[in-house]
Amino acid sequence: QITLKESGPTLVKPTQTLTLTCTFSGFSLTTSGVSVGWIRQPPGKALEWLAHIYWNDDYRYTPSLKNRLTITKDTSKNQVVLTLTNMDPVDTATYYCARRQDVWSPGGGFDIWGLGTVVIVSS
Amino acid sequence: AIQLTQSPSSLSTSVGDRVTITCRASQGINSAVAWYQQKPGKPPRLLIDDASSLESGVPSRFSGSGSGTDFTLTISSLQPEDFATYYCQQFSSYPLTFGGGTRVEIK
Numbered sequence: 668q669i670t671l672k673e674s675g676p677t678l679v680k681p682t683q684t685l686t687l688t689c690t691f692s693g694f695s696l697t698t699s700g701v702s703v704g705w706i707r708q709p710p711g712k713a714l715e716w717l718a719h720i721y722w723n724d725d726y727r728y729t730p731s732l733k734n735r736l737t738i739t740k741d742t743s744k745n746q747v748v749l750t751l752t753n754m755d756p757v758d759t760a761t762y763y764c765a766r767r768q769d770v771w772s773p774g775g776g777f778d779i780w781g782l783g784t785v786v787i788v789s790s
Numbered sequence: 791a792i793q794l795t796q797s798p799s800s801l802s803t804s805v806g807d808r809v810t811i812t813c814r815a816s817q818g819i820n821s822a823v824a825w826y827q828q829k830p831g832k833p834p835r836l837l838i839d840d841a842s843s844l845e846s847g848v849p850s851r852f853s854g855s856g857s858g859t860d861f862t863l864t865i866s867s868l869q870p871e872d873f874a875t876y877y878c879q880q881f882s883s884y885p886l887t888f889g890g891g892t893r894v895e896i897k
Contacts, residue, residue: 728885774824776824777836781833
């Protein structure tokens, strides 16, 4: 069974750095073709893709947040870590990690999602 | 970035109705579209990948079509559990982008 679970602080203050951890099981980020991404959803709003990391250490960021985002992986712990610096109230959202379909397959959607973690930015 | 425009943004409909949701891309993306269903307080669920491939376990009343810039998600006969918000997503190029969502409500 494949699962992903997000963890991190619920409340952060403006200007602080947010660190979120995605711990997964049932697959390995050392397997060719595997990748994991982060997506967020502000309350009542649409989904927004943030970052992505591949088995081969390749990574991508959304341009609007590129200067604030860092994504890393720890394959020994089956974890993907996302950091977002200089937090602002507009960053208040539910943050999800999700596995993306194998790059060798025709599809490219996110087939397995974590339950999400709520992050509130407030002083 | 490729923009995805979904329409309608919301619709009120009844059990048994046929529902069609459209997603228009700002440039051609072949068949690189996925469709998701999201219920309140839950993560999205992948329904359709590569524009028309039904994910395992998804009821056959869901179908997807389209290529290039215009895509469609169809629910042939709406069931009570289908009332939710639906999103399209393109994976043709980075940044990955999602549509604004279509909320399907009970009439």
